[in-house]
Amino acid sequence: MWRSTGRWGRCSSSSGRRACAGTCRCPSPHWNRRRCGVAESPDGSTPMRGVPRGPLMSPGFWLHHAALEWRNTLERNLRPLGLTPTQFNLLASAGWLSRQGELPTQQQVADMSGSDRMMASKVIRGLEERGLLIRRPDPADARVLRVELDPAGRELVSKAVQIAVDTDAQLFGADGDMLREHLKPIAAHRLPQ
Known part of the structure; x- marks a missing residue:
């Protein structure tokens, strides 16, 4: 278990400075885990789980920034077609769902693309005005x-x-x-069945 003496130690692998790059294995058990980036058991034998390690050690931090980079790159690449990533996701979702059987509802398209209902309605209306899709009332409702x-x-x-x-x-x-394959089990519950 992590012990803290309440003192700020110095990282032995960072030439005595108060912070390291998060890559060392500080021998001092009282070294503040947030500054060092790696927490170890008091005997130094094993890294501890569940202890804050800083954002650069978080997979969620890197996933978030990778998603931002993917979206920015996709936006840049779609620009010549006059589409944003949101417009593309809604159009592609409508196309994919329509190939699965009957025409999808606007809500099904929003759910498949991961869009909020109000925002999807606004964007789909704009796509309809551009002549890219048609919205029709359902005969039953x-x-x-x-x-x-x-x-x-x-x-x-x-x-x-x-x-x-x-x-x-x-x-x-x-x-x-x-x-x-790593992301599917994390996000699969968000997709409509």
Whole structure:
């Protein structure tokens, strides 16, 4: 278990400075774990879990920044088509869901893309005004809107999907498949069944 004497120690591997780069294995059990980045048991034998290690040691920190980089790169790559990542996700989700059976509802498209209902409604309305998709009331319930890509939307989605595939290859390289398999169990519950 972590012991703290309440004193700030000095990192022996950082030439006596008060902080290290988080890569050392400080022999001093009273070294403040937040400054060092690695916490060890008092005997120094094993790193401890559950102890704050700093943001650079957090997989969530790197996942967040990798997602930001992916989105920025995708946005840059989609710009020549006049699409944002949000517009692309909604169009691609509508296309994917429509190939699975009946035309999807606007809510199903929002859920598949991970978008908020209000924001999805606004963006889909804009895509409809651009002539990329059509919204029709459901015959069984007029409050429900069904979404269908029109020919221009299908053509644009086809080009945009290739850009997204190329963006994934550019950023993730050969590790893309492995990364996908690691992320699927974490996020699968968010997808509609």
